Amino acid sequence: MIPTRARLADLAAAAGVSTATVSRVLNGKPGVADATRASVLATLETLGYSTEPEPAESAGLIAVMVPELANPSFASFANELALVLTAAGRQMILCTAGPGGTSEEQYLDALLGVEIAGIISVSGTPADTEASPEHYQRLIDAGVPAVFINGYNPSVDGAFFSCSDAEAVSMSVAHLRSYGHERIGLAVGQMRYLPSRRKHAAFLGLGFDERSVVSTLFTVEGGQAAAARLLDAGHTALVCGSDVMALGAIREARSRGLEVPGDVSVVGYDDSALMAFTNPALTTVRQPVAVMTQAAVGSLLTAIRGLPTDPTEMLFHPDLIIRHSTGPCA
Structure with a gap:
């Protein structure tokens, strides 16, 4: 599979053909002469690119950061993210930075030495106005894209999804x-x-x-x-x-x-x-946990493919669920 950083135009120029021809060769479509197909494949091989799909295990893990699981809201986000990522064919590693355990900063430092494809942070450091998001930015600068749920900080190069x-x-x-x-x-x-x-x-x-x-x-x-x-x-x-x-x-x-x-x-x-x-x-x-997690995962996968994401915070509409703890003023 051609790495996402390689543009079709660059590959076409190296092979001396059109981008449409390179696309047809990469996707196994008809309409390309055998000699041209062989020439394009030889050029790609010379450049060090492979047309074989990457095995799932080499795609990299998605690190999901939550403050704790004792709070049922965070557990709900973690569970929904696991479902959405599994459906997308990605594997997740869950990092719970709760009191008395490994801190968020320690997790992020450790992740610098692990081959991960991206990070999803739920109510993490960007939600804390007294904490520095530099550890996230360090990973982002190292080429690991990140998205943030309920934690907006414009100084971080990520995508943001919050409930209003x-x-x-x-x-x-x-x-x-x-x-x-x-x-x-x-x-x-x-x-x-x-x-x-x-x-x-x-x-x-x-x-x-x-x-x-x-x-x-x-x-x-x-x-x-x-x-x-x-x-x-x-x-x-x-x-x-x-x-x-x-x-x-x-x-x-x-x-x-x-x-x-x-x-x-x-x-x-x-x-x-x-x-x-x-x-x-x-x-x-x-x-709207399900909708927010789907949007966050979709944005992260887009970033992993090397495509740009919108840094503007996306706000989601909540719903009022009326039950029995509210009633007329006495």
């Missing part, structure tokens, strides 16, 4: 307001992360002030701590930055003897597995 945080907040607030809620609070993770910043900006843009925003951790405990402060301030509805934070918010409400949604309404984000089976079933914003 602004739309997620807007539809959550509109839903709660339709139930008569006006004292709505926002519970998000640390503001160093781009999704938190984007949700925060969108929330303030809807007329709320800083007193209705609490930033903690993307955990159950973080959600519970944020809910405690927001409930103390008199909020009757909470928009959370993740489903696990929403579960923490519900725990806090119940610890105070409050009913969800009778006294407090709660909206999550991600629509992680099993959220339809919690008590109450969680109203949440669903990321």
Whole structure:
């Protein structure tokens, strides 16, 4: 198979024929004289190119980087990426850069010594405004293309695919307001992360002030701590930055003897597995994981073939999934 960096025009010039003739020879199509075909093949062999397809195992692995698998949202992306890459005939190596384990930076350093064809990062360093993406750029400079899901950084030479945080907040607030809620609070993770910043900006843009925003951790405990402060301030509805934070918010409400949604309404984000089976079933914003992963893989495979990709961030529309954790304002 001719390497993607070789242009048909270069091969045609070396063989002294047209690009159409080279294309027909490479694809085994008729319409080329035997002598011409033999001459083209001899030229390609002289140049060191092979018309034999590369074995799958030499195509290179696709490294998928996720922060952790304990968060069901990241596990969902990892699982969907495995399915899409397998369907595309590619093999995946999963790198989980979670707390207490191998860091993202260590993984990226290690990947410099491994023959990989490309990288897919889910909520990685580019999503952290206080971290440097230089380790990704080093791999990219070494010829390894990268795409990023929910992590945009214009200083990195990659392709970017994100769910719209602004739309997620807007539809959550509109839903709660339709139930008569006006004292709505926002519970998000640390503001160093781009999704938190984007949700925060969108929330303030809807007329709320800083007193209705609490930033903690993307955990159950973080959600519970944020809910405690927001409930103390008199909020009757909470928009959370993740489903696990929403579960923490519900725990806090119940610890105070409050009913969800009778006294407090709660909206999550991600629509992680099993959220339809919690008590109450969680109203949440669903990321279009399947569509986002297909787009990301398609872009990466395009880059691997040596074709240009668009560095403009592509934003995907989320969906509001209405269940039983939201209801009329008491």
